[in-house]
Amino acid sequence: MRIDKYLKISRLIKRRSVARDAAEDERIFLNGKAAKPSTRVKPGDEILIRFGNSSMRVRVLSTPEHVSKDGACELYEVIPD
Secondary structure (H helix, E strand, O other), X not given: OEHHHHHHHOOOOOXXXXXXXXXXXXXXXXXXXXXXXXXXXXXXXEEEEEEOOEEEEEEEOOOOOOOOOOOXXXXXXXXXX
């Protein structure tokens, strides 16, 4: 699954266009490397999201095509810094 779509369905970023723009501006990193919007995500990958002065690191647990609002938080786990 593309990283921009994953960030949207997991509700880490509200809109796919915002996720795409963040990736293009090199604010999204996948396994330590800057990710393009089309970069593929698989279970076990680590994503670092930087917005302003804050950052969030998560580990991908699953990548289903569709998920309910309640199930979105089960797609990843937050890695404490």
